[in-house]
Amino acid sequence: MTQTIQVVAIGGTTRPNSSSEKALRIAAQAAKDAGAQVSFITGTDLLMPIYDTQSTERAAESLHLIERIRHADGVLISSPGYHGGMSGLIKNAIDYLEDLSGERRPYLDGRAVGCVAVAHGWQASVTTLHQLRQITHALRGWPTPMGAAVNTAETQFSADGTLEDLAAHAALTRVGTQVVDFAEAFTAHRN
Ligand SMILES: Cc1cc2nc3c(=O)[nH]c(=O)nc-3n(C[C@H](O)[C@H](O)[C@H](O)COP(=O)(O)O)c2cc1C
Numbered sequence: 736m737t738q739t740i741q742v743v744a745i746g747g748t749t750r751p752n753s754s755s756e757k758a759l760r761i762a763a764q765a766a767k768d769a770g771a772q773v774s775f776i777t778g779t780d781l782l783m784p785i786y787d788t789q790s791t792e793r794a795a796e797s798l799h800l801i802e803r804i805r806h807a808d809g810v811l812i813s814s815p816g817y818h819g820g821m822s823g824l825i826k827n828a829i830d831y832l833e834d835l836s837g838e839r840r841p842y843l844d845g846r847a848v849g850c851v852a853v854a855h856g857w858q859a860s861v862t863t864l865h866q867l868r869q870i871t872h873a874l875r876g877w878p879t880p881m882g883a884a885v886n887t888a889e890t891q892f893s894a895d896g897t898l899e900d901l902a903a904h905a906a907l908t909r910v911g912t913q914v915v916d917f918a919e920a921f922t923a924h925r926n
Contacts, residue, residue: 740771740918743803745828746813746851747777755853757892758885758907759813762849765911771809771918776800776828786830793834801834808918809847810876811911816854816863832874843876845925847917849910850882860884877921879913881906 744763747756756777763773776799783796793801804810812829814821832842840846848871852863861884868878883906890900898904 738922740766740808740915740922741806742766742771742773742809742811742914742918743776743807744773744811744813745776745781745800746811746825747781748815748822748824749778749782752892752894753778753815754885754887754892755813755815755851757896758851758853758883758898759811760896761898761904761907762811762813762851762883762911762914765908766809766811766849766915769912769915771915773811774803776803781824781828783827783831786827786833788833793831797831800828800831804832804843804846805835805838807846808922809849809914810843811849811851811914812867812871813851813853814863814867816852816856816859819859819862821852821863821866829870829874842874843871844874845921846876847879847914847921848876849879849914851885851907851910852883853885853887855886855888857884857886860886877917879910879917881909881913883907883910
């Protein structure tokens with residue numbers, strides 16, 4: 736019996752109509768279409784205290800994030816480009832993976848990670864994508880071959896979340912599909 740691939744999709748901002756959340760949802764839909772079950776940590780779910788090494792107390796949102804990653808086969812992460820890099824909101828969420836350091840599968844170990852960055856220019860979208868992929872490597876995850884950098888100076892999301900630039904839309908779709916492809920292969924290998 737094949738088990739359903741579990742993907743956790745993390746990202747966006749607290750802004751209504753967040754473009755980085757819309758990008759995340761396009762990639763997540765592709766993961767669903769490829770057969771995965773996807774859970775979301777977006778918007779105000781990301782409003783957790785700054786990760787504190789001197790405390791073992793964790794807010795409910797932080798515990799939820801840690802638990803989701805613990806059981807995930809694949810991860811999607813989408814950040815806006817802020818001042819040339821990923822947002823503090825997303826980096827703080829990632830810092831909580833330190834709480835998985837002592838696990839059998841620490842951090843992002845053995846998990847496919849699809850990275851997405853959205854900024855109002857190429858420079859920040861590309862540098863932010865690069866950061867997400869570097870962090871994935873550092874945390875023992877497997878960045879999918881394709882990442883997606885979306886430049887909202889050149890293409891816009893519609894109110895219903897679709898993207899007018901078909902090439903950018905296809906890149907996001909590919910990221911979601913590749914997370915599931917890798918997760919299926921790696922899960923079969925582990926079993
Ligand atoms: C604090 C802040 C810093 C930003 N810095 C950059 C930047 O350095 N380069 C850039 O292209 N866009 C920058 N932007 C624009 C955002 O990347 C862009 O609006 C992004 O789509 C916002 O994400 P959201 O739509 O999910 O809220 C910045 C926006 C904010 C709020």
